[in-house]
Amino acid sequence: MNYTNYKVDKNLGRQDILFAVARVPNSSKAYVAGSDFKIHEIDFDNAKPDLRSFPGHSSYITALVLKDDTLVSGAYDGKLSWWKASTGEKIKTLDAHKKWIRQAALSPDGKLFASVADDMALRIWDIKDAKMVREMTGEHKPLTPNDFQSMLYACAFNSDGKLVATADKTGHIVVWETHTGKKVTSMEAPIMYTWDPNARRHSIGGPRSLAFSPDSKLLAVGGTGKIGNIDHLEANGRIEVFNWEKSERVHEFVTDKSKGLVEHLEFHPEGNILLGAGGAGEGFLAFIDLKEKKVAHQEKAAMNIHALASADGMKSLLAVGHHKVLHFKMA
Amino acid sequence: MNKIRKNYCGSSEHDVSRRQFLGTAASGIAGASLLAQNALSAELKKQGKSMILLWLAGGASQFETFDPKPGAITGGPFQSIQTSTPGVRISELMPKMAARFKDTCVIRSLNTKNGDHGSASQLMMRGRKDEASLKYPDMGAVLARELGKPESQVPDYVSFYLQSEGRNFSGSGFLGARFGPMELSKSVMPENINKPDHISEIDFQDRMALRNLWSKNFEKGRVSGTLASHQQAFLRVNGIMDSQKLFDVTNEPQKIRNQYGPTQFAEQVLIARRLVESGVPFVRVGRAWWDSHGQNFETHQELVPELDHVMATLLTDLEDRGMLKNTLVVTLSEFGRTPGINSSLGRDHFANAWSCSLSGCGIKGGSVYGKTDEKGDKVVEGEIGAARLFATIYKALGINPQKNYYVGSRPVPLTDPGTEPVKEVLA
Numbered sequence: 001m002n003y004t005n006y007k008v009d010k011n012l013g014r015q016d017i018l019f020a021v022a023r024v025p026n027s028s029k030a031y032v033a034g035s036d037f038k039i040h041e042i043d044f045d046n047a048k049p050d051l052r053s054f055p056g057h058s059s060y061i062t063a064l065v066l067k068d069d070t071l072v073s074g075a076y077d078g079k080l081s082w083w084k085a086s087t088g089e090k091i092k093t094l095d096a097h098k099k100w101i102r103q104a105a106l107s108p109d110g111k112l113f114a115s116v117a118d119d120m121a122l123r124i125w126d127i128k129d130a131k132m133v134r135e136m137t138g139e140h141k142p143l144t145p146n147d148f149q150s151m152l153y154a155c156a157f158n159s160d161g162k163l164v165a166t167a168d169k170t171g172h173i174v175v176w177e178t179h180t181g182k183k184v185t186s187m188e189a190p191i192m193y194t195w196d197p198n199a200r201r202h203s204i205g206g207p208r209s210l211a212f213s214p215d216s217k218l219l220a221v222g223g224t225g226k227i228g229n230i231d232h233l234e235a236n237g238r239i240e241v242f243n244w245e246k247s248e249r250v251h252e253f254v255t256d257k258s259k260g261l262v263e264h265l266e267f268h269p270e271g272n273i274l275l276g277a278g279g280a281g282e283g284f285l286a287f288i289d290l291k292e293k294k295v296a297h298q299e300k301a302a303m304n305i306h307a308l309a310s311a312d313g314m315k316s317l318l319a320v321g322h323h324k325v326l327h328f329k330m331a
Numbered sequence: 332m333n334k335i336r337k338n339y340c341g342s343s344e345h346d347v348s349r350r351q352f353l354g355t356a357a358s359g360i361a362g363a364s365l366l367a368q369n370a371l372s373a374e375l376k377k378q379g380k381s382m383i384l385l386w387l388a389g390g391a392s393q394f395e396t397f398d399p400k401p402g403a404i405t406g407g408p409f410q411s412i413q414t415s416t417p418g419v420r421i422s423e424l425m426p427k428m429a430a431r432f433k434d435t436c437v438i439r440s441l442n443t444k445n446g447d448h449g450s451a452s453q454l455m456m457r458g459r460k461d462e463a464s465l466k467y468p469d470m471g472a473v474l475a476r477e478l479g480k481p482e483s484q485v486p487d488y489v490s491f492y493l494q495s496e497g498r499n500f501s502g503s504g505f506l507g508a509r510f511g512p513m514e515l516s517k518s519v520m521p522e523n524i525n526k527p528d529h530i531s532e533i534d535f536q537d538r539m540a541l542r543n544l545w546s547k548n549f550e551k552g553r554v555s556g557t558l559a560s561h562q563q564a565f566l567r568v569n570g571i572m573d574s575q576k577l578f579d580v581t582n583e584p585q586k587i588r589n590q591y592g593p594t595q596f597a598e599q600v601l602i603a604r605r606l607v608e609s610g611v612p613f614v615r616v617g618r619a620w621w622d623s624h625g626q627n628f629e630t631h632q633e634l635v636p637e638l639d640h641v642m643a644t645l646l647t648d649l650e651d652r653g654m655l656k657n658t659l660v661v662t663l664s665e666f667g668r669t670p671g672i673n674s675s676l677g678r679d680h681f682a683n684a685w686s687c688s689l690s691g692c693g694i695k696g697g698s699v700y701g702k703t704d705e706k707g708d709k710v711v712e713g714e715i716g717a718a719r720l721f722a723t724i725y726k727a728l729g730i731n732p733q734k735n736y737y738v739g740s741r742p743v744p745l746t747d748p749g750t751e752p753v754k755e756v757l758a
Contacts, residue, residue: 060408076408148633199496200620202633233625280675304674322674
C-alpha cells in the first residue's frame with residue numbers, strides 16, 4: 001500500500017470532542033459521539049455533514065459499534081444503549097458496567113461485541129439480543145501498585161473472533177478465549193505507564209489501543225512512552241508488538257515525530273503494515289512496516305485523534321478527535 | 332543610638348519594641364487598645380485552636396471537585412452528586428464529602444487573578460503580594476504567632492511537602508525564623524531532632540538533671556526576663572526532641588490507620604491530626620501535583636477520590652475526638668483550572684473563578700458561598716480575592732484580621748487594610 005499518498009479531503013470543525021466513530025459500510029455516512037453526550041449521524045461528503053443528533057448518555061460517549069441497523073453506544077456513565085440506527089430510536093439501555101466504559105469492539109462476524117470499563121471487567125454481549133453472554137474479571141487489578149484506581153482501557157478481537165485481548169493502565173495485557181471466558185495468557189508493557197513517585201506523585205499513560213494481526217500471530221499494543229514531566233503527554237507515541245503465544249515482545253516502535261498516545265491501531269488486511277493514530281497537542285498517523293521493522297511514514301493530523309474507522313482496505317480513514325472530523329483519502 | 336528591630340525574637344515581651352510601646356502609650360487610648368489586644372491574644376492561645384491546611388499543589392480543578400458543571404461544554408465527563416445539604420451538589424468523585432457536608436463551606440467565587448505557580452502560591456499562602464522592602468509572613472507563621480503557646484513543647488508550624496515539584500512558597504517573612512515552619516520534605520519523620528546515638532538515654536537524662544540543677548541555682552535571687560526566656564527556649568527544644576513520637580504513625584492504632592488508608596497523603600494527614608491533638612496550631616499537608624495540562628480527567632480520577640476519602644476521614648476523626656469545633660480544615664490551591672479542555676484533554680491554569688473549602692472551627696457548615704456562571708468562566712456572585720479569604724480564615728479562628736503587627740514603627744495589619752471577612756461563611 002502507498003501510505004505516503006494520503007490527502008485530507010474533509011476537515012470538519014465541531015464544537016464537541018469526539019471519542020467514537022462507527023462507519024456505515026459503503027457510504028460516506030458515519031455515527032460519531034463524544035463530549036456533548038449525544039450521538040451524531042454525519043455524512044462527511046455532504047455540504048451540511050450533520051444529518052441528525054440524538055441524546056444518548058449522561059457523560060462522554062466513548063464507544064460505538066454498528067451492525068446493520070443496530071447501533072450500540074457505551075459511555076462513561078457505565079451504560080450501553082441499543083439504537084435503531086436509521087431512526088435514532090432507543091431500543092434498550094443496560095447498566096452494563098459500574099464505572100466508565102472505555103472501549104468496545106465488534107467481533108469479526110458482527111454477532112458479538114466486547115466492552116471494557118474501569119470496573120476492570122471485560123464483558124461480551126450479543127448485539128442482536130442485547131444481552132451479556134460472558135464476563136471476564138479478576139485478571140486486571142482494581143488498584144495500581146500505589147493504591148490508586150486502575151483503568152481498563154482497551155479491547156480487541158482477533159480475526160476469527162475466538163480471542164479477545166484487554167489492556168489496563170499499568171500495562172498488563174491479557175488474552176482471553178471469547179467463548180469460554182478463560183484466560184489464555186498475559187504479557188506486560190510497563191513502559192507505557194508512568195508512575196512518578198517523587199516530583200508529582202501520580203501517574204499518566206497506559207496502553208490505549210490493541211490490534212491482532214490478520215493471521216492472529218501478533219498482538220500490537222499502543223500507548224505512549226515513559227514521561228518525565230507528567231503534567232503533559234510529552235513522550236512520543238509508542239507501539240509494542242507481541243508474539244502473544246509466547247508472551248514475548250518482538251518489536252517496539254516510537255513515533256519520533258509526534259508526541260502523545262496511540263489511541264487506534266489497525267493492521268492492513270495484508271498484514272505487513274500497521275497503522276497507529278493518536279496524539280496530544282496535535283495528532284498523527286504512523287505507518288509501521290513490519291517487514292522493514294520500522295516506522296515507515298508519519299503524517300501530522302490537524303487534531304488529536306481519539307478514534308478512527310477505515311474502509312476500502314485502509315484507502316479511506318475517517319478520524320475523529322479534538323473538535324474535528326478528518327477524512328484521509330488515499331490518492 | 333536607638334536600634335529599631337525589624338524582626339521578632341519570639342519572646343512575648345518583645346512583641347512590641349520599647350520605642351513603639353512608649354510612642355503608643357503616649358496616645359493613651361491606643362495604649363489601652365494594645366493592652367486589650369494582648370489580653371485577647373492570651374485568651375485566644377488558651378482556646379487551643381488550630382488549622383490543618385490541605386494544600387492541593389499545582390492547582391486542583393474546581394470542575395472535578397467543588398463546582399461541577401455537568402452537561403456544560405466545559406463540564407467534563409463527571410456528574411454532580413447531592414450533598415447532605417439540600418440543593419448543594421459537588422463532583423461525583425467526592426461521595427464521602429458529599430455525605431458529610433454538614434461541617435463544610437465551599438467558596439466557589441475566588442478570583443485571585445494570578446495564574447503563575449510560583450507567585451500564585453505565594454499569594455495564596457500569604458493573602459497578599461510581598462512588597463519590595465517587606466516580606467509578609469505566610470498563614471502558617473501568622474497562626475504560629477497567634478495560636479502558639481509560649482510554653483508549648485511542640486512545634487508551632489509543621490509543613491509536609493514530600494514531592495519535589497512546587498516547593499519553596501512558604502516563609503515567615505518579617506516574623507522571622509521563630510515562626511517559620513518545621514519543613515518535612517524527605518520523610519514524615521523530622522530530621523536532626525534525635526538524641527545523638529553516642530549518648531545513652533540514662534546519660535541524656537543525667538545531663539538534663541544537671542542542667543536543671545545549675546539553672547535553678549543560677550536563677551536563685553535573680554528576676555530576669557532573659558533568664559525565663561532562656562529556660563523557655565531550652566524546654567521548647569527539649570520538647571521538640573520529645574515530639575518525634577508524634578510523627579511516628581505506627582504509634583496510632585491500626586484501626587485508625589486503616590480508616591485513613593494506605594497512601595502517603597493519608598499518612599501525613601493522620602500525623603497532622605496527631606500534631607494538632609498535641610497542641611500544634613498549624614499543619615500544612617502538601618499534596619502535589621494537580622497540574623493536569625494533559626489528561627486532566629485521568630489525573631483527577633486518581634487524586635480526587637484520595638482527597639475525598641482522606642478529608643472525610645479527617646473531619647470525622649476530629650469530630651469523634653471533640654476537636655472539630657476548634658480545628659479549621661482548609662483545602663486550597665494556588666489557582667483552579669480552565670473551563671476550556673485543551674487538545675491533550677487537559678485543563679490549564681485559571682485563577683478567575685475557582686473554589687476552596689473550609690470545614691470545622693468557626694465555619695457555617697453545609698453551605699456554599701459564591702457562584703460562577705453556567706460554564707464556570709467567571710464569578711457571578713460573591714467574588715472574593717485572597718485577602719478576604721485570609722480575613723475569613725483568621726476570623727474563623729478567632730483572630731482579628733485587622734490586628735496590627737509592627738515592623739519597626741510601621742503598623743502592618745494581618746490582612747490588607749479594610750479587608751472584611753466573609754460573614755456568610757462564618758458560623
